[in-house]
Amino acid sequence: MKPYQRIPILECGEPLLPIPMELFAVEDPHPYVKLSAPYGGKSPYSVRQGVLEGLIRAQDYLQQLHPxxxxxxxxxxxxIAVQQFMVDYTFAETVQAQGFRLNQLTPEQRQAILEQVYQFWAVPSADPKMPPPHSTGAAVDVTLVNDQGQAVDMGSPIDELSPRSYPDHFMSASTKEDSRQQNLRETFHRNRQLLRNAMIRAGFRQHPHEWWHFSQGDQMWAWLMGLESLDTMIVARYGSV
Structure with a gap:
């Protein structure tokens, strides 16, 4: 159990709404749809009503600085079926990347790789008391595109299983860096901070280990808000949907 999963949920009943595709940049087809993830006719580009309102505010903040x-x-x-599919897919990809074969893993190797996967992917739990964040309609994975429609370089791709995914990975310089590497690091950190600041101003909170993951109203959001306000008990308002 992760710390945020202890947060109680008081479901508010807000509906899932489609994200207006004309307002935001999106990948089409969706990256997990391309992998044949089982959405069962539901759209991955959906969020709760309050989360959609927050995304619109975040983009407004962004465009005050960068029209x-x-x-x-x-x-x-x-x-939840998609969460399970992506956990299984990521596990298999990690096994292959580390030079193992799926049917030849020892129990120790399997456990070690699972621990790596679950650092970044939530357990696909069907328990209503601890739903995966994305299964609540309250979590989004986002990045930025510039005025030319080009992806802004964040220094690592979304879903990468490595310390480069940590939001502040590029904040500190290495003594071995040359000036070019230092400039790149500063650019990556500045771009991540731009995204983070827009999302935080709109009421979101950022996953501690993922520069791209933000949520509003789910258990992780409530847990992070509680860390900021130690004297206040904050509950989640979105459960699995």
Whole structure:
């Protein structure tokens, strides 16, 4: 159990709404749809009503600094079946990347790789007390595109299983860096901070280990808000949907 899963949920009943595709940048087809993830006719580009309102505010904040830039929605709603599919897919990809064969893993190797996967992917739990964040319609994976429609370089791709995914990975310089590497690091960190600041101003909170993952109203959001206000008990308003 992760710390945020202990947060109680008081479901508010807000509906899932489609994200207006004309307002934001999106990948088409959706990256997990291309992998044949089982959405069962539901759209991955859906969020709760309050979350959609927050995304619109975040983009407004962004465009005050960079007119014509847009938030790109990489992923939003995931049925639990899709969460399971992506955990299994990521596990298999990690096994292959590390030079193993799926049918020859020892129990120790399997457990070690699962721990790597679950650092970044939520357990696809059907327990209503601890739903995966994306299965609540309250979590989004986002990045930025500039006024030319080009992806803004964040220094690592979404879903990468490595420390480069940590939001502040590029904040600190290495003594081994040359000036070019230092400039790149500063650019990556500045771009991540731009995204983070727009989302935080709109009421979202950022996953501690993923520069792209933000939520509003789910258990992770409530847990992070509680860390900021130690004297206040904050509950989640969105459960699995």
């Amino acid at each position: 014509q830039w847009r938030i790109q929605i990489f992923d939003a709603y995931r049925p």
